[in-house]
Amino acid sequence: MNTQTILALVNQNVGWSTKIALIMILCNILTIAAGRYAIQVRNLGTSISIAGLEEFGVTELLATTSLGHIIGAGTILGLKSTGFLI
Template sequence: MLTSTLLAATFATTPLQWSPVVGIIMILSNIAAIAFGKSTIKYQSVGPELPSPNLFGGLGLPALLATTAFGHVIGTGIILGLHNLGRL
């Protein structure tokens, strides 16, 4: 019974289509997360270095992966929130 209720609630929503606005929101969220990580991570360049370190502000690979993962979480929240509000 619970499964059928969850399936009914899941399939009743309209799917979110990709658009350039969605891409721009995700890119801006990742840039903001990298800037936030650059100012707050204590050991930024620990671990393997990236091929072009000044492109990402001198962050090492672990710090870059952490900040972009955080940026995707933020971007997903913004995109889903705007979609639920009907703005996207």
Template structure:
């Protein structure tokens, strides 16, 4: 009885989410790329872990696995917020 009243109380507060579509995927990809670009310039001490097995940019600043995981995690958090905001605004 107690759990059903908690579920009923929390039900109107859950946000409406949109179904997956190519526009939703493009928003998430854009947010991840934006986060990687921000992280590339904002991370103070890069390359503390293993490097990526892909060719690096021609700059002096290496970009490794920890930096990629951190920026991609930030990009997914940013993307989830942007997708929820755009869906609540009616754009997506």
């Protein structure tokens, strides 16, 4: 398929707002909380000593926030396509 045809099909009016930022932050926080208990092998890198996460390292934080951004992007696109976010 032609690239210009694909770009013409994509909805281009996705703007950034406070609602979208809050959804992304919430998805990241929930993913970090889930990863805190789901990751079995910890302390592979330097640990983070904030918010009581002494056993939670930088690698775990990067992994959970990466997954949180993927989940957040899917949530935002899903809510936009169903019309819940304007």
